[in-house]
Amino acid sequence: PAYISEKYRQFPFPTRRNDITDEYDLSGELLGAGMNGAVLACWHRATNRKCALKVIKDSNRARCEVILHKKACEGCDHIVQILDVYENMFESKRCLYVIMEWHV
Template sequence: MEQSEGEQESQPESHVDSKSSVKSLPGGAAHVKLEIKKHAVTDDYKLSKRVLGLGINGKVLECFNRETGQKCALKLLYDNPKARQEVEYHWRASGCPHIVHVLDVYENIHHGKRCLLIVMECMEGGELFSRIQERGDQAFTEREAAEIMRDIGTAIQYLHSMNIAHRDVKPENLLYTSKEKDTVLKLTDFGFAKETTVQNALQTPCYTPYYV
């Protein structure tokens, strides 16, 4: 990845201001501004070729923090207003304990195109969808199902309190922090998310055909 040439090229039009984006932290901590970094992501993270997953708007790669060695997930989006909106909403919401945490955001040039690179915590436990498949004919217990719904409900309630509709809640977008039995379930992928305070924000149908 090359560092951004933002000083030489005009920014794409977008209502999202990278300097004013904020998120709430757990425990009522002060809001933290989102500052999109312009230097090369490879200065701070070592990238792996391992693909961890595929989102609506881009693939997710494994990466490692060069200073701490922490394993992370890197999502690459081609820079446009929709991508900046996705980054904005995810950053603002990632203070919730049941939403995948965004660590850093970069603006770099990749294969001659301006890209946004989102560094997130790595969810080692995989998708809820995979766990459902692994169970086969063995149904979840009532307690297990209740815990899953509690975690999902907590994430959605947090988003709705911020006037954000996720619009793509499904097992593939719900990830576990580890492979342990009692682990945290978190919501990810804000590619369809919309702010409900915008007029006519929820007029476009959004769905995964398999679930309709």
């Protein structure tokens, strides 16, 4: 889409640009909060798997963080896995929706 500017670093893995609610049911349940914002619960519609949704304001720094996290968790059971990344808009601002596995 036109709203994703080429000035941003490209992801070296596939991302989604459709509406996140096509695949996930979102919840108001707060799982935690960090420097980059809240982490909310969501459910993958096809599997009913509970996941964690982190919403990050899109920037090159945020993209680097997601890329490094995804690379670090490849083949490692001790790091929370990134399941999906969405490039989307929220309240007229570019955001990254990062779907991660959720553990109690």
